[in-house]
Amino acid sequence: MAKNRSAKEPFHVIGVMSGTSLDGVDLAYCSFTSGYQRLEFRIHACETVPYADFWKERLINLPSRDALTYAQTHVEYGHYLGRLVRSFIERNKLHAGFVASHGHTIFHQPGKGFTSQIGDGAALAAECGLPVICDFRSTDVAFGGQGAPLVPIGDELLFGDFDYCLNLGGFGNISFKKDGQRIAFDICPVNIILNRLAGMKGQAYDQNGNLAAGGKIIPGLLHELNNLPYYRQQPPKSLGREWLEKELLPLFSGAGVQTTDMLRTATEHIAMQISGCLPSAGGRMIITGGGAFNKFLISRISDLCPVEIIIPDEKIINYKEALIFALLGTLRMQKKPNCLPSVTGALKAAIGGAVYLP
Numbered sequence: 001m002a003k004n005r006s007a008k009e010p011f012h013v014i015g016v017m018s019g020t021s022l023d024g025v026d027l028a029y030c031s032f033t034s035g036y037q038r039l040e041f042r043i044h045a046c047e048t049v050p051y052a053d054f055w056k057e058r059l060i061n062l063p064s065r066d067a068l069t070y071a072q073t074h075v076e077y078g079h080y081l082g083r084l085v086r087s088f089i090e091r092n093k094l095h096a097g098f099v100a101s102h103g104h105t106i107f108h109q110p111g112k113g114f115t116s117q118i119g120d121g122a123a124l125a126a127e128c129g130l131p132v133i134c135d136f137r138s139t140d141v142a143f144g145g146q147g148a149p150l151v152p153i154g155d156e157l158l159f160g161d162f163d164y165c166l167n168l169g170g171f172g173n174i175s176f177k178k179d180g181q182r183i184a185f186d187i188c189p190v191n192i193i194l195n196r197l198a199g200m201k202g203q204a205y206d207q208n209g210n211l212a213a214g215g216k217i218i219p220g221l222l223h224e225l226n227n228l229p230y231y232r233q234q235p236p237k238s239l240g241r242e243w244l245e246k247e248l249l250p251l252f253s254g255a256g257v258q259t260t261d262m263l264r265t266a267t268e269h270i271a272m273q274i275s276g277c278l279p280s281a282g283g284r285m286i287i288t289g290g291g292a293f294n295k296f297l298i299s300r301i302s303d304l305c306p307v308e309i310i311i312p313d314e315k316i317i318n319y320k321e322a323l324i325f326a327l328l329g330t331l332r333m334q335k336k337p338n339c340l341p342s343v344t345g346a347l348k349a350a351i352g353g354a355v356y357l358p
Helices: 053-064 067-092 121-128 138-142 152-158 191-199 207-213 219-226 241-252 259-276 295-304 314-333
Strands: 011-018 024-033 040-050 098-101 104-109 114-118 132-134 164-168 171-178 181-189 284-288 308-310 354-356
Touching (some): 011 067, 040 067, 053 067, 053 104, 067 114, 098 314, 114 138, 121 132, 152 314, 171 259, 181 191, 181 259, 191 241, 207 259, 259 295, 284 314
Parallel strands (some): 011 098, 098 132, 284 308
Antiparallel strands (some): 011 024, 104 114, 164 171
């Protein structure tokens, strides 16, 4: 596919993303064109399809289910994603060359040599009728890398005008240039813990951070959070659901503690960890992901971080990850490396992604 295109002819790709916060499936129809200084992109159409309770519960519980249930869900979820893509194409009258799907992470243990994102590519391709690239992380892990974060190559190619690229999704991650190389890593849990705590108040999320703003910091809890061993590790490093359940969630189990106080403490913890990972003062930091809409969290980050905070257009806030996985798929189809070993710690810059033809 890539061989017959001129350098200036754009690739049109649909990026599909599901994050750890389980907000829904992000779909973004994107194009990429070689520019004078850097790759140019455009998001032509985008939407988020919220998960029905059925899928949300199934994905949350899947890590503890048996192998047969896992295998069935992997295929059924692929069909589900394919139907979403087909509907997205039909409603918007799109003409995409292929689909790049992240899937949904169920297991991520690169230290043990494996990572797993469900969403069977064959099923997805059969439903939408387009070639599908998926399973982007496994090759990097096979070469000894973390398999995450993969977004920094997009930061390098698409958002290189910013000194720092901060994403506030289920987990927060950051990327920046240091000594001529891009460094990136997962910082700490963000929406995955804030949403869980907001759920204790009967809310899907803490809108604008209003609940947290009304709480008080719990000094002992804040100290325990900030002293988790992960934060003393040097990159490359990444976080997963397993770490959250083993290391962090037990710290929030204190009886009689006000939920708003836990939210306030978690918010302060997030802002402190982000501030602590910046190598120097000055520069511009673009913030994307659902956490960019949390006004109280952004105010705390702004107070603690000695940089200029940039909140971009909502399309970029909401669909940057889907956009970048569309880019990863484009690089895969061009047979170019689509991960950065300086970020993941892999032995080489691998070309990740399995290709399924309809």
